[in-house]
Amino acid sequence: MCDPADPKPPELAGLDEDALMPSGWSHFSVGTQGSWSARSFPAPWLRRLGFPLLLAFFVLSFILSIITLTQVFQNQRLYNSEQEAVQEKLNYLSAQLKGDQDLRDKGQLEASQFIEQLNKTLNLKINNQLEASKFTEQLNKTLSALCRPCPCQWKFYKDSCYYFSVAQASWETARKACEADGTNLAIISSSEEQNYLKLNLDSNRRPRWIGLSDKKKEGTWHWVDETALGQSFWNEGEPNNAGDEDCCELIPNGWNDAPCSKENYWICEKKASPCPML
Ligand SMILES: [Ca+2]
Numbered sequence: 001m002c003d004p005a006d007p008k009p010p011e012l013a014g015l016d017e018d019a020l021m022p023s024g025w026s027h028f029s030v031g032t033q034g035s036w037s038a039r040s041f042p043a044p045w046l047r048r049l050g051f052p053l054l055l056a057f058f059v060l061s062f063i064l065s066i067i068t069l070t071q072v073f074q075n076q077r078l079y080n081s082e083q084e085a086v087q088e089k090l091n092y093l094s095a096q097l098k099g100d101q102d103l104r105d106k107g108q109l110e111a112s113q114f115i116e117q118l119n120k121t122l123n124l125k126i127n128n129q130l131e132a133s134k135f136t137e138q139l140n141k142t143l144s145a146l147c148r149p150c151p152c153q154w155k156f157y158k159d160s161c162y163y164f165s166v167a168q169a170s171w172e173t174a175r176k177a178c179e180a181d182g183t184n185l186a187i188i189s190s191s192e193e194q195n196y197l198k199l200n201l202d203s204n205r206r207p208r209w210i211g212l213s214d215k216k217k218e219g220t221w222h223w224v225d226e227t228a229l230g231q232s233f234w235n236e237g238e239p240n241n242a243g244d245e246d247c248c249e250l251i252p253n254g255w256n257d258a259p260c261s262k263e264n265y266w267i268c269e270k271k272a273s274p275c276p277m278l
């Protein structure tokens, strides 16, 4: 194929080989038989295939460029599509956040209105309570003014009511008269009570029966409620049981034992009714 001994064509005979070399080609020779030399490069078959190869190269490059551009375009479309999806998601989340904020604002507004209404209700109740307290206070004052801890014609002292009879009777009759009113003959349990009753004797200072006697056992004095005598206010020299005296009468100077059949005024006693503010 590349025989360096091939003769030149007749038309090239006489021309220098260097003149026949394409521009840029140069000689080289290894000087051995059967080896390649600069004169045979490029090979003719290569020169024959050069243009088709070049054309194929350009066509292939063009196709690869088209494929690459198509891929880039598809990637761009995919990127744009994903970007739009992300944007839509962001818009959706923003709308949701705005909706949640609106709900929170509405809830806070309703809570504020509820608290305001609650305060108004509480203030109204407080005012009502104040009005009720004032009304109760005024009512107590009125009741106090109207309250009568003791019935008419009875006298009130501390927590007791006393009736000073306008009639006279024996001690036993006087006792029954008091019991008929649900009371007893007076039982004196303190010096204050003794002084109060003594000062309320009538202007004639007439004696009055009280609920003390030794009828059951001479010398042993008991009150009408069966309690034994404790503190006593006997007048000097009393009780002397002169002529069988078993019943006690209140006199200006204290107590005296007198005959139970004696006609005397008497004093009944009962517990007073409670009154407000008293
Ligand atoms: Ca006696």
Ligand SMILES: [Ca+2]
Residues within 6 Å of the ligand: 238, 239, 240, 241, 242, 245, 256, 257, 258
């Ligand atoms: Ca006496």
